[in-house]
Structure formats: C-alpha cells, structure tokens
Amino acid sequence: MKPRTCSSFNQHPSSLGFLIRWQCNLVKDLLVDMDNRFNKVFPSFVPLYSEFSLGHRVIDIFPSHFSFHLFSKQKDDSFKTYIQQLDNLAIEFLSIPLHALVITDTNIKNNITTSISHMHIYNKPITKILHHAVSVISTEAKLFAIRCGINQATSHNVVSKIIVVTNSIHATKKIFDPMSHSYQIHASSILKELWTFFSCHQENLIEFWECPSHCNWALHKAVDKKTKSFNPISFFPYKVL
Numbered sequence: 001m002k003p004r005t006c007s008s009f010n011q012h013p014s015s016l017g018f019l020i021r022w023q024c025n026l027v028k029d030l031l032v033d034m035d036n037r038f039n040k041v042f043p044s045f046v047p048l049y050s051e052f053s054l055g056h057r058v059i060d061i062f063p064s065h066f067s068f069h070l071f072s073k074q075k076d077d078s079f080k081t082y083i084q085q086l087d088n089l090a091i092e093f094l095s096i097p098l099h100a101l102v103i104t105d106t107n108i109k110n111n112i113t114t115s116i117s118h119m120h121i122y123n124k125p126i127t128k129i130l131h132h133a134v135s136v137i138s139t140e141a142k143l144f145a146i147r148c149g150i151n152q153a154t155s156h157n158v159v160s161k162i163i164v165v166t167n168s169i170h171a172t173k174k175i176f177d178p179m180s181h182s183y184q185i186h187a188s189s190i191l192k193e194l195w196t197f198f199s200c201h202q203e204n205l206i207e208f209w210e211c212p213s214h215c216n217w218a219l220h221k222a223v224d225k226k227t228k229s230f231n232p233i234s235f236f237p238y239k240v241l
Helices: 021-026 075-093 140-153 169-176 182-201 218-228
Strands: 066-068 099-109 112-121 127-134 161-166 205-210
Touching: 066 127, 075 140, 075 161, 099 140, 099 218, 112 140, 127 140, 140 161, 140 169, 140 182, 161 169, 169 182, 169 205, 169 218
Parallel strands: 066 205, 099 161, 161 205
Antiparallel strands: 099 112, 112 127
C-alpha cells in the first residue's frame, strides 16, 4: 500500500500520508484515508455539539448565571424553612412580570412516561405542557420536561429570571455536565436556549430548586398529582412478576 498525498488542502494529522514505510507494511486491511473528501472529514473538526467544547461552554462563559438549591431532609426545621422559601419565591415571582416560574414532574406507569411542565408568569394564563412517551428512562423524561419549560420561558422576551422547580436536581446537573453522556441531545438543546438567554442581558439568571414529591408543596403537588392521575393501558405484551 502506498500512502496517498493530497495537494488540494493541508493533510489531516491522521491521514495515510503521514505513515512511514514500516507502518504501511503492518497494515493488513483497508484503511479509510482521513484526507478523503468523500468521507467528510476535514482538518478543522467541528464537534457535534459545540456547547460542550472548551471555550464555548455555558459553565465557562456564564458561571454566575445559574445556580442549584438542594433540598435538605436532615432536620424538621430546615424542611419547614425550605418550604417557606419556596412559598416566598412563588409569591415574589407571581407578582413580577419579569420572572417566570417553571414547575416540572414526571411519572412512569406501565412503561409509559408522563412528563408535565407548568409555567407561571405574572398576569398570564398558566402554560401547561403534557407529553407521553414509551420506553423512556426517568432522567431523560425529566430533562425533556425541563427543556420544554425553559423553552417556553425564554420565548418571552421580557423574562429576565427563571426558576425551575423539579423533584430531580441530579437530572438538571446533567445539563451542565461536560462529560459525554446519553442525555446530551436534551442538554445541548437547553444550553442553546440558555446561551441565547444569558447573552441577551448580563443580569439574566436561572435557578434550579429541588422539591421532592413528599414535600407536598402546593404548586409542585398539583403537577405531581397530574402526572400520577394518568392511567395508561399498555398495548405491549408484558409479564407480571
């Protein structure tokens, strides 16, 4: 096999043109030349999701524009304080036109996942999104619900601060996880929305608040009750254990 050279553009570092004769003699099977234009591989590689590339990540450019608030279940006093914080947050947000309150929840029953997102904005009707999917794992469904809620909130140009209340804070952290994971299609979509949102004004913020279902916080309880009220009938064969 003789290394092929390409004079039309600079060679890719992994092209066959960089193989020495000893390396060529070791090759037993057909190799794909990285300089082959038909393979659509060029010296300047563009990642599939640029939001996860160094220098382009939200966590690098807008590190102070997002935050997480975790629920603590260690003491009764802290529990009551946290619920009071959520109450105060809701009262504040429902009285300021520039704020959006997004509440999400999911439930899986008979292999059918229900995702719900409610968005509250001052003096506007509640925006409700309901979605059903088959054979979807919980984390993916929760990210999808958050994705829908953020999409609705950022579509209002006057909104400068978004609060997302969810029962799964670990799912929200996947959004900003630079490591490769199976939820990047949703994470990438959310990051694009947030990139645009943060770029519009330096004071634009988003906060993620954890609210487990057993807290029975009024606004989240309404969403949680809605997800659990759906009684799907599976048309797929299954076995009762």
